[in-house]
Amino acid sequence: MPLTVLSRSQLRTLLHSLSRDEVVDLQRNLAEALREYSSGSQDKGCSAAYQPQRTAITRHNGCTTLFMPASTGNTIGIKMISLQDGAVAGCAVERGAIEAQELEQALSRKRGSFRNSVASLSSDLSDLSVGSSQEDKEDQEDDDNSVSPSVTTGSSADSSTLLTGCVNQQNVTGSISTTHGAWPGAGTRDTSPRGSVTLLDGESLPFALINAHELTAFRTALASLMMFNKRKKVRTLLVFGAGTQAYWHIRLALVLRGEDIRRVYIVNRSFDRAAEVLRDIYSPENAEWRRDIKFSAMSSEFGEYGRILKEHVRKADAIFCCTPSTEPLFPAEFLTSREGRQKGRLICAIGSYKAHMTEIHPDILRDEVNVQPPHRHFHKHIHRSGVIVVDSLDAAVKEAGEIIQAGIKPNQVVELGELLMVRDATRQAETVDEEKSLREWSQRGNVIYKSVGLGLMDLVTGGDLVRLARERKLGTTVEDF
Structure with missing residues (x-):
């Protein structure tokens, strides 16, 4: 099946070409997804029940990668963003801060x-x-x-405010990332993460790969x-x-x-x-x-x-x-x-x-x-x-x-x-x-x-943008991926 790839420059070109009506349509679709997420209906793929917990892995070289899966019911996606934050190697899932x-x-x-x-x-x-x-x-x-x-802005991170994480019920030893790769650390020039969003169709086959930097900023503003x-x-x-x-x-x-x-x-x-x-x-x-x-x-x-x-x-x-x-x-x-x-x-x-x-x-x-x-x-x-x-x-x-x-x-x-x-x-x-x-x-x-x-936000808006990109012949298409 064809795979559409949208690089940062290609996505930026697409976003700059959007009309007001197209922006309103994108915003309306995102609003509907957030409504379904909050409704909690397990019949809807946008429901919170279908949004798995995010996970982070830090390599020995200090690079932390965050994995954010999501589903709309028909489409599945995962956002992967990385950051060189100098953390100690290990895996972590954030734990709650309230009872x-x-x-x-x-x-x-x-x-x-x-x-x-x-x-x-x-x-x-x-x-x-x-x-x-x-x-x-x-x-x-x-x-x-x-x-x-x-x-x-302050440049130091207080790691004491973070709790020890776990993956598959196994405790993580040592210090974990102070950011979990969610964003660049405090003091960097830009708070938008760098990475990619992969989208899969109803048969769990990949149909799009999108640069996450511009997409994250755009969907957040929406x-x-x-x-x-x-x-x-x-x-x-x-x-x-x-x-x-x-x-x-x-x-x-x-x-x-x-x-x-x-x-x-x-x-x-x-x-x-x-x-x-x-x-x-x-x-x-x-x-x-x-x-x-x-x-x-x-x-x-x-x-x-x-x-x-x-x-x-x-x-x-x-x-x-x-x-x-x-x-x-x-x-x-x-x-x-x-x-x-x-x-x-x-x-x-x-x-x-x-x-x-x-x-x-x-x-x-x-x-x-x-x-x-x-x-x-x-x-x-x-x-x-x-x-x-x-x-x-x-x-x-x-x-x-x-x-x-x-x-x-x-x-x-x-x-x-x-x-x-x-x-x-x-x-x-x-x-x-x-x-x-x-x-x-x-x-x-x-x-x-x-x-x-939310990974759901990337998934919904990303899918809409891929559709618009294909209509305008933007992006790179791999016909037989």
């Missing part, structure tokens, strides 16, 4: 009994208010159009922007990082909502790296999706960094964190103070991937889930939702540093796929109260989304 009973209860809820969580979430959001006066005031401000001379599409106001974007992940979050945001966006701030540890991204964005071939949007870049080397960073965070309607940081990218009080809570924001954190890593200060997450009883107040502010949105509950409570460090419980986490289930349920509700409060929250409230990635 098994508590996690099992949460997973049981996810596997179909989500009605109670719908009612609870709707109740928490019923008192939602929006500080529109502050937003209108910010819309009238004249932004500084200068490009200023990113955030310094998922992040599902909530972004619902936002009422996306005038100002703030992006931490200047790698492939940051690039695709910016590009897809502009492709999907470019008419509504006016300003994009880029904050990166290295100003030269940020300037390189700006040069790419301002290249002539990108004029159509770039439009007349204003871009500016800043690094921590700038003398007024602290003051300007605070202004950027406060003005932002959406914040995308795309760095492997081991320290919060900005102080919690920027958003938890009275002034910081006068408007709702979408915050997507996709760069950190280990328990010792964090892009968002844990206090921001604690503040979001700490729902207070309704009370009279005399200033405009956004009420807390009581939940953090994740791509996978099981993976987030084991790998997401923000979730672990903030002490977030499983009942304070809702999967992105669950929100799609909630949407379907509220459309058929006898009362419009649930639908109204959920809609208000998704459009105007505080939404914090934490992603650690």
Whole structure:
């Protein structure tokens, strides 16, 4: 049977040629897969029951390779990504960081009994208010159009936060990789992994081999922007990082909502790296999706960094964190103070991937889930939702540093796929109260989304891209593989 191979350059050419309608179709298919994953129906191959646990192997030369299998029912795939992280040889499977009973209860809820969580979430959001006066005031401000001379991320990994792994019930002796090959280590130039995704058809025969570097960044941005599409106001974007992940979050945001966006701030540890991204964005071939949007870049080397960073965070309607940081990218009080809570924001954190890593200060997450009883107040502010949105509950409570460090419980986490289930349920509700409060929250409230990635996401989006590549005669085809 024919095998289609998509190299990084070939895949990038394909992704750059996608129309807005094609991006929307890709996003819709990914959303459906995530909904099936969260529904827990074992009749569906996208169900969590069909997503085996990831495994990592570290060779004696210090190279760690991560294996991430997944299935859609018809298609099977495995993502293999490698990293030279200097770890001690051995095999490992990550173990959970919370009590098994508590996690099992949460997973049981996810596997179909989500009605109670719908009612609870709707109740928490019923008192939602929006500080529109502050937003209108910010819309009238004249932004500084200068490009200023990113955030310094920690370079050391605390291996003590990792538990000993096992493969086939056998303990791994010695130290294991501090990253399990999920991403390059903290301090590297780009957080997108390098490797490949192999896709197999219904008869378990390979039909595609895709470079994982560009695919991972693209599919991650597709998922992040599902909530972004619902936002009422996306005038100002703030992006931490200047790698492939940051690039695709910016590009897809502009492709999907470019008419509504006016300003994009880029904050990166290295100003030269940020300037390189700006040069790419301002290249002539990108004029159509770039439009007349204003871009500016800043690094921590700038003398007024602290003051300007605070202004950027406060003005932002959406914040995308795309760095492997081991320290919060900005102080919690920027958003938890009275002034910081006068408007709702979408915050997507996709760069950190280990328990010792964090892009968002844990206090921001604690503040979001700490729902207070309704009370009279005399200033405009956004009420807390009581939940953090994740791509996978099981993976987030084991790998997401923000979730672990903030002490977030499983009942304070809702999967992105669950929100799609909630949407379907509220459309058929006898009362419009649930639908109204959920809609208000998704459009105007505080939404914090934490992603650690799923092999399923690579499988679904990768399969769609292979189909498009074949239609456009892109890639390399081995006819009789």
